[in-house]
Amino acid sequence: MASNVNRRVTLASRPVGFPQESDFSLDEAEVPSPGPGEVLVRSLWVSVDPYQRGRMSTQRSYAKGLELGDVVTAQAVGEVVESNDPRYAPGDVVLGQLGWQDYAVARGGALRKVPPGIEPQLALHVLGQTGLTAYFGLLDVGKAVAGDAVVVSAAAGAVGSIAGQIARIAGCRTVGIAGGADKLEDLRDLYRFDEAIDYKGGYVRTALKAACPEGVDVYFDNVGGEISAAVHPRMNVGARIAICGQVSQYNAERPEPTFYPQLLIVYRARMQGFLVTDYAHRFGEAIPRLARWVASGEIRYRETVTEGLENAPCAFIGMLNGENRGKALVKVSA
Amino acid sequence: MASNVNRRVTLASRPVGFPQESDFSLDEAEVPSPGPGEVLVRSLWVSVDPYQRGRMSTQRSYAKGLELGDVVTAQAVGEVVESNDPRYAPGDVVLGQLGWQDYAVARGGALRKVPPGIEPQLALHVLGQTGLTAYFGLLDVGKAVAGDAVVVSAAAGAVGSIAGQIARIAGCRTVGIAGGADKLEDLRDLYRFDEAIDYKGGYVRTALKAACPEGVDVYFDNVGGEISAAVHPRMNVGARIAICGQVSQYNAERPEPTFYPQLLIVYRARMQGFLVTDYAHRFGEAIPRLARWVASGEIRYRETVTEGLENAPCAFIGMLNGENRGKALVKVSA
Numbered sequence: 189m190a191s192n193v194n195r196r197v198t199l200a201s202r203p204v205g206f207p208q209e210s211d212f213s214l215d216e217a218e219v220p221s222p223g224p225g226e227v228l229v230r231s232l233w234v235s236v237d238p239y240q241r242g243r244m245s246t247q248r249s250y251a252k253g254l255e256l257g258d259v260v261t262a263q264a265v266g267e268v269v270e271s272n273d274p275r276y277a278p279g280d281v282v283l284g285q286l287g288w289q290d291y292a293v294a295r296g297g298a299l300r301k302v303p304p305g306i307e308p309q310l311a312l313h314v315l316g317q318t319g320l321t322a323y324f325g326l327l328d329v330g331k332a333v334a335g336d337a338v339v340v341s342a343a344a345g346a347v348g349s350i351a352g353q354i355a356r357i358a359g360c361r362t363v364g365i366a367g368g369a370d371k372l373e374d375l376r377d378l379y380r381f382d383e384a385i386d387y388k389g390g391y392v393r394t395a396l397k398a399a400c401p402e403g404v405d406v407y408f409d410n411v412g413g414e415i416s417a418a419v420h421p422r423m424n425v426g427a428r429i430a431i432c433g434q435v436s437q438y439n440a441e442r443p444e445p446t447f448y449p450q451l452l453i454v455y456r457a458r459m460q461g462f463l464v465t466d467y468a469h470r471f472g473e474a475i476p477r478l479a480r481w482v483a484s485g486e487i488r489y490r491e492t493v494t495e496g497l498e499n500a501p502c503a504f505i506g507m508l509n510g511e512n513r514g515k516a517l518v519k520v521s522a
Numbered sequence: 523m524a525s526n527v528n529r530r531v532t533l534a535s536r537p538v539g540f541p542q543e544s545d546f547s548l549d550e551a552e553v554p555s556p557g558p559g560e561v562l563v564r565s566l567w568v569s570v571d572p573y574q575r576g577r578m579s580t581q582r583s584y585a586k587g588l589e590l591g592d593v594v595t596a597q598a599v600g601e602v603v604e605s606n607d608p609r610y611a612p613g614d615v616v617l618g619q620l621g622w623q624d625y626a627v628a629r630g631g632a633l634r635k636v637p638p639g640i641e642p643q644l645a646l647h648v649l650g651q652t653g654l655t656a657y658f659g660l661l662d663v664g665k666a667v668a669g670d671a672v673v674v675s676a677a678a679g680a681v682g683s684i685a686g687q688i689a690r691i692a693g694c695r696t697v698g699i700a701g702g703a704d705k706l707e708d709l710r711d712l713y714r715f716d717e718a719i720d721y722k723g724g725y726v727r728t729a730l731k732a733a734c735p736e737g738v739d740v741y742f743d744n745v746g747g748e749i750s751a752a753v754h755p756r757m758n759v760g761a762r763i764a765i766c767g768q769v770s771q772y773n774a775e776r777p778e779p780t781f782y783p784q785l786l787i788v789y790r791a792r793m794q795g796f797l798v799t800d801y802a803h804r805f806g807e808a809i810p811r812l813a814r815w816v817a818s819g820e821i822r823y824r825e826t827v828t829e830g831l832e833n834a835p836c837a838f839i840g841m842l843n844g845e846n847r848g849k850a851l852v853k854v855s856a
């Protein structure tokens with residue numbers, strides 16, 4: 189189980205436009221040794237998320253970008269192998285920003301324990317970053333309340349599917365937008381959106397008008413671009429647009445401006461961006477609620493699992509292409 | 523003084539792009555008679571404001587547009603000539619949405635008395651709509667607090683000049699953007715902005731960087747377009763962008779989208795549109811404060827007065843061209 193080799197997926201070149209597998213390289217290094225206060229973790233699962241694309245370019249963003257040769261930034265859950273922090277013991281399952289690699293060393297304070305009794309990879313999605321993103325984006329940024337009409341883009345994705353279900357729990361009317369028959373089926377049957385719109389079917393504007401005859405109160409936006417441009421004119425007075433992601437723009441060499449701020453005057457509306465990490469002080473409020481909703485079946489999820497660390501780039505590219513259903517994950521080790 | 527003729531400026535044709543004088547016509551009608559509960563008002567001053575441009579087109583907006591032949595929508599202050607509402611007596615000075623005309627009939631409830639002891643036209647700007655727009659836009663939408671760096675576009679205009687001064691009173695560092703030497707002089711000497719940027723001088727981005735070395739916390743935006751595109755990348759984390767107007771777009775046949783919502787994620791920022799009329803329930807809080815600041819000299823203003831109702835279209839076109847300094851007003855009658 190333990191090995192002397194640490195396989196690492198690093199950034200070989202900066203993607204131009206859509207990432208290619210050749211932008212990544214798999215190398216082998218020695219398993220690192222934990223220093224004082226540090227913990228050695230063996231990865232079980234690593235995550236694949238749209239935000240990683242931003243770290244690969246040199247554009248100004250909210251976090252420092254990767255240098256060429258760096259291990260790709262990623263959340264992971266793993267098992268403690270060796271610990272110089274009294275809070276952790278070998279065998280503990282922990283969550284951290286450990287990267288696409290077999291082994292990582294981290295300071296104890298940068299890790300969180302995954303409670304026993306839950307499947308560990310849930311800490312990478314519905315009970316972790318994507319679930320928390322949905323929770324705070326919908327309720328705190330979007331201020332969704334009972335009776336609101338809530339539209340979610342990328343609604344079959346890891347964040348969108350949870351945002352839509354929290355909106356349903358909160359008494360909202362929910363409309364999901366996704367692409368393709370499989371995802372539309374998930375929206376209707378698995379996540380129980382009130383209305384599902386296939387953007388690949390065209391006529392998004394017409395479908396939105398039919399799905400939201402009384403307008404849109406909250407738009408939980410994961411994609412930006414043309415899909416969002418179809419939603420904006422349907423806003424109600426006082427509407428809130430939570431900007432969670434703009435995945436349609438992440439691979440554009442030069443993103444296109446698509447928004448007319450004037451609309452915000454017409455609708456006295458608010459558009460607000462957020463990062464889940466800014467809510468870290470409130471995770472303790474949200475995680476037990478998400479766990480309760482998952483346990484009761486009020487929140488359902490789907491995982492698209494890729495086996496093998498070496499396939500992480502492929503899983504990442506597929507996710508950017510929309511090939512995953514639900515949360516994209518890479519299983520590194522049992 | 524009273525006459526039998528009511529001169530009215532009406533919409534003769536819908537402006538295509540920039541309005542022309544030929545889009546308006548001056549006609550004469552009989553002075554209307556007030557019905558039960560109504561008041562006949564003789565205009566003293568009529569207002570000229572950017573929002574009027576929106577009423578002249580057929581685009582969806584927050585208020586019903588004008589039909590051809592309608593008297594142009596405008597706020598006015600005037601003197602009560604005849605009253606069938608016991609709250610008003612002949613000689614009272616009142617404010618209302620009376621249009622570009624010599625006489626108007628209004629329901630008593632649609633008028634507000636201008637208190638004696640203030641110059642009546644102030645109710646059309648610093649103690650009225652433009653002052654209130656600045657007050658609520660800066661403090662309620664922009665949430666400006668002491669220590670914030672506040673940037674104002676169209677800063678020498680009727681709203682911008684007051685927004686900048688309220689920001690100064692609130693303990694903010696203030697940066698105004700305007701065009702041309704005369705306006706820049708007003709920003710520095712009359713309105714006492716900490717920094718003044720001439721967008722006609724080019725290099726707005728460079729000037730902003732020098733003026734806001736620690737970034738921008740609040741952007742009070744009256745213009746949109748290229749000037750705003752230069753401000754957006756200077757936002758600080760947690761910044762607020764209050765969308766008051768987008769005058770650069772009002773005459774565009776097809777407005778250009780100029781905003782990248784992705785920036786709001788990078789800066790966890792908020793962009794929010796507003797209409798001063800949504801704050802009507804709080805005017806009673808703001809007007810006495812504005813009046814006190816005007817009386818103490820903490821807020822200063824400038825008026826650009828055009829004489830004669832027949833010249834209202836010309837004053838309006840000049841205002842859209844940025845020819846006015848401070849509040850553009852038309853003096854109808856003494």
